[in-house]
Amino acid sequence: MRIDQRRLANGIDLAVLQIPGRPVANLEIRVFAGYAYEDERYLGVAHLVEETLSKGTARRDGRALNDAFDEIGATHASFTGRETLGFSSLCLPEFLPQTIALHGEMLSTPSFPDDACEVAVELALQSLSALQDDPSELTKKLIYAQAYGQPLGRHPLGERETLERTGREQIVAHWRRCFTPRRMQVAVAGAVDPTAVADQLEAAFSSLEASADSDEDEMCGLNIQFVPKYSHHEKELEQEQVALCFPGSSADDPDYYVQKVAIGILSGGMSGRLFTEVREKQGLVYWVGAWTDQPRVGGMVHVGASTTPENLDRTYETLIREVGRLADDLTQSELDRAIAGLVTRARTRGDVTRARAAEAVEDLFYYGRVIPTDEKLARISAVTIRDIRDYLAAHPRDRLSVVTLGPQKLANGRMA
Amino acid sequence: MSVTSPFVVEQLSNGLTVVIEVMPHVQSAACGFLARTGARDDPPELAGVSHFLEHMMFKGTALRTWEQVNVEFDEMGSYYNAYTSKDRTFYYGWVQTGDLQRQLELLADMMRSTLPQDQFDMEKNVVLEEIAMSRDDLGSVAYDYLHEQLYAGTPLAWPVLGWERTIKDMTREGMWEYFTRRYAPNNLILVVAGNVEPTDVLRMAQRACGDWPHVDSLGTDRRSPPFRTGVATQQVDRFRQQAVLLAFPSVGATDSLYETAEATAAILGGENSRFYWNIVQKGISPRAGAFHEEYQDFGMIVLFGLCEPENCEKLLDAMREEAARLAADGPQEKELRRVKNLRRTSLANESEAPFYRLGQLADDMDYRGRPRPAEDRLAAVDAVSAESVAEYLRRWPITGPGYLVSVGPRVWPA
Numbered sequence: 089m090r091i092d093q094r095r096l097a098n099g100i101d102l103a104v105l106q107i108p109g110r111p112v113a114n115l116e117i118r119v120f121a122g123y124a125y126e127d128e129r130y131l132g133v134a135h136l137v138e139e140t141l142s143k144g145t146a147r148r149d150g151r152a153l154n155d156a157f158d159e160i161g162a163t164h165a166s167f168t169g170r171e172t173l174g175f176s177s178l179c180l181p182e183f184l185p186q187t188i189a190l191h192g193e194m195l196s197t198p199s200f201p202d203d204a205c206e207v208a209v210e211l212a213l214q215s216l217s218a219l220q221d222d223p224s225e226l227t228k229k230l231i232y233a234q235a236y237g238q239p240l241g242r243h244p245l246g247e248r249e250t251l252e253r254t255g256r257e258q259i260v261a262h263w264r265r266c267f268t269p270r271r272m273q274v275a276v277a278g279a280v281d282p283t284a285v286a287d288q289l290e291a292a293f294s295s296l297e298a299s300a301d302s303d304e305d306e307m308c309g310l311n312i313q314f315v316p317k318y319s320h321h322e323k324e325l326e327q328e329q330v331a332l333c334f335p336g337s338s339a340d341d342p343d344y345y346v347q348k349v350a351i352g353i354l355s356g357g358m359s360g361r362l363f364t365e366v367r368e369k370q371g372l373v374y375w376v377g378a379w380t381d382q383p384r385v386g387g388m389v390h391v392g393a394s395t396t397p398e399n400l401d402r403t404y405e406t407l408i409r410e411v412g413r414l415a416d417d418l419t420q421s422e423l424d425r426a427i428a429g430l431v432t433r434a435r436t437r438g439d440v441t442r443a444r445a446a447e448a449v450e451d452l453f454y455y456g457r458v459i460p461t462d463e464k465l466a467r468i469s470a471v472t473i474r475d476i477r478d479y480l481a482a483h484p485r486d487r488l489s490v491v492t493l494g495p496q497k498l499a500n501g502r503m504a
Numbered sequence: 505m506s507v508t509s510p511f512v513v514e515q516l517s518n519g520l521t522v523v524i525e526v527m528p529h530v531q532s533a534a535c536g537f538l539a540r541t542g543a544r545d546d547p548p549e550l551a552g553v554s555h556f557l558e559h560m561m562f563k564g565t566a567l568r569t570w571e572q573v574n575v576e577f578d579e580m581g582s583y584y585n586a587y588t589s590k591d592r593t594f595y596y597g598w599v600q601t602g603d604l605q606r607q608l609e610l611l612a613d614m615m616r617s618t619l620p621q622d623q624f625d626m627e628k629n630v631v632l633e634e635i636a637m638s639r640d641d642l643g644s645v646a647y648d649y650l651h652e653q654l655y656a657g658t659p660l661a662w663p664v665l666g667w668e669r670t671i672k673d674m675t676r677e678g679m680w681e682y683f684t685r686r687y688a689p690n691n692l693i694l695v696v697a698g699n700v701e702p703t704d705v706l707r708m709a710q711r712a713c714g715d716w717p718h719v720d721s722l723g724t725d726r727r728s729p730p731f732r733t734g735v736a737t738q739q740v741d742r743f744r745q746q747a748v749l750l751a752f753p754s755v756g757a758t759d760s761l762y763e764t765a766e767a768t769a770a771i772l773g774g775e776n777s778r779f780y781w782n783i784v785q786k787g788i789s790p791r792a793g794a795f796h797e798e799y800q801d802f803g804m805i806v807l808f809g810l811c812e813p814e815n816c817e818k819l820l821d822a823m824r825e826e827a828a829r830l831a832a833d834g835p836q837e838k839e840l841r842r843v844k845n846l847r848r849t850s851l852a853n854e855s856e857a858p859f860y861r862l863g864q865l866a867d868d869m870d871y872r873g874r875p876r877p878a879e880d881r882l883a884a885v886d887a888v889s890a891e892s893v894a895e896y897l898r899r900w901p902i903t904g905p906g907y908l909v910s911v912g913p914r915v916w917p918a
């Protein structure tokens with residue numbers, strides 16, 4: 089595999105992973121246009137942009153645009169992230185030029201038809217209502233809003249009041265401000281020619297307006313304003329949702345890889361501490377887990393579980409105990425397993441072109457360059473028990489942000 | 505495409521089927537055991553036993569405690585799990601090529617679980633938590649309610665997870681009796697894919713599984729359930745939205761019209777489909793679609809949507825209107841091309857990783873008794889035509905009353 093990286097003349101950052109013999113090619117595009125960059129009067133507008141981009145361009149209407157993707161068998165998916173909007177496409181290698189051209193057309197010459205904009209707002213309002221039927225997603229919204237401060241604590245769907253005042257004008261404005269070449273990062277993986285890909289991208293995005301000076305500043309990332317607190321949100325549910333978080337490492341911190349291993353020890357597999365102590369030994373939950381959330385700057389460690397109300401306090405106490413005692417009795421075999429999990433998962437996914445492209449675009453987002461897998465795995469493999477202890481000492485868990493959602497409050501919600 | 509078959513299929517003398525796909529281009533290997541048993545094989549008083557048993561298979565053997573099972577998976581860094589459906593249970597692990605033997609031996613040992621009593625008692629709580637979790641999910645509640653009503657009185661009626669009552673009342677002895685019958689080697693398939701040497705894999709399989717005793721009577725009595733028409737409503741106040749599902753009988757997985765049935769569901773309710781443009785993009789429902797659910801012997805096609813309670817009538821009318829229009833006018837050429845083109849891409853993607861291939865191999869072995877090369881599967885979807893869709897819709901109409909269920913805060917239809 090060869091990694092080719094370049095900045096195109098118009099400012100787009102491109103990484104091409106040239107992997108011979110691959111039967112598919114994958115295109116990943118990230119645009120710094122996520123919901124953290126919304127005008128606060130129009131929360132939810134980033135998601136509306138994502139939904140309406142595929143509803144028509146200067147050349148064709150929405151159906152014709154989608155049919156054009158189908159004609160070459162290219163999948164196309166998109167998401168609204170906190171800092172970026174993401175566009176992802178899988179196709180046979182011979183159709184990559186058309187796939188790039190279609191993305192260029194969609195992202196740089198959208199027509200945002202009036203009716204599509206109206207429907208997008210209506211559907212977002214309905215999705216907000218559907219969110220009430222999705223306890224785990226609703227809990228995420230609550231913990232982010234509580235723990236992250238603004239603007240990182242927003243939710244992609246926005247709020248009812250802000251959606252009701254948002255329409256085509258605001259959708260166009262968000263697109264115009266954020267869809268500049270300098271705010272775009274692109275990764276392509278497969279049996280492809282980097283120079284050809286670069287030429288195709290330049291041609292495809294040639295009509296985008298030039299970047300503003302403010303783009304560079306905005307792309308430096310936004311800070312978490314951590315708020316330790318406990319809040320309970322009453323809701324009629326069979327299970328109580330528990331979420332807690334505390335500040336962790338940034339993706340560019342030297343101890344970022346140590347954190348990855350620490351999370352692996354807590355929650356990497358069925359022998360992880362949380363699964364063992366909460367589920368296997370006590371039968372308190374079906375689901376329990378720990379993970380990190382990494383904005384461009386900063387990081388947060390999350391722990392979550394869902395359980396019936398009578399088990400809530402025991403579950404919570406066990407979570408707190410396990411997170412707290414990690415530094416005290418860590419064994420080498422636990423450490424080895426956590427490392428093995430990270431290494432094997434990276435190696436097995438190496439067979440998957442789509443996973444390669446996704447990892448490359450993530451690297452562009454955090455580091456501005458692709459870091460070879462071997463380099464990352466070497467850093468993971470070098471983590472020691474001492475590193476984990478130092479990491480835990482540097483990230484105290486005595487100030488937590490905690491949310492419960494369900495019929496019952498915690499008897500003793502530990503907080504700031 | 506290669507001209508030599510990448511597949512090896514063998515049967516051990518005890519009846520265990522082994523299927524291997526050689527993938528010389530990959531760095532990893534995956535293996536799994538398919539037990540040809542699922543919720544439709546649960547005895548009624550043990551509803552949920554297949555799924556509960558799946559949990560118990562991780563809970564200890566003559567050689568390993570549950571902790572050792574978990575530790576060993578994680579020592580390899582395996583990507584592993586298991587799932588239970590209405591008609592099968594599948595256990596799998598995806599590892600680096602050099603760990604295949606260890607992964608296979610671990611999974612094989614798990615297939616001879618001792619179902620320890622203390623673990624049985626503990627895991628019962630976990631299954632009850634899983635049931636509680638599924639009841640907080642409108643989609644799961646609606647899916648289970650459709651089966652409960654439509655297939656009432658048959659083994660397809662209960663949820664894969666079982667009922668709270670049958671789980672609470674279940675004994676280890678009842679599970680053991682079921683386990684020894686249904687996990688006989690002659691009811692299991694070992695599936696392996698990766699950069700492997702088939703003779704090595706067969707040797708591993710023989711050593712790990714060769715002494716499992718064949719069982720003459722598996723106690724299989726699968727019957728296709730009758731399909732009724734009807735209407736059922738479940739009022740659940742705590743949900744905001746209403747789920748509306750409309751089901752029609754369809755073909756099974758081995759029927760010659762199976763690919764046509766799948767294509768019909770995709771044209772109605774997949775990506776860039778009629779439902780997307782004429783229901784979702786009309787603001788009637790944020791999520792509407794169609795799926796085909798198939799077993800070896802029968803199937804059904806389900807049109808569904810989630811909506812604001814006041815939109816139920818509009819949603820149902822729109823779904824029926826789309827079904828009627830497709831039946832009357834047939835598919836457009838471009839809709840048929842979409843299905844075929846996307847399948848080409850997905851087959852290429854599937855060929856990249858052993859784990860992706862594993863599920864398809866298990867599916868082919870279970871339903872067809874043989875692995876299918878990508879060329880055959882592509883040919884099957886290429887054979888879908890306006891004529892085959894017309895024939896399918898003539899034999900399996902989606903324009904009648906069907907079976908309608910609605911779950912949510914509104915009592916509708918009254």
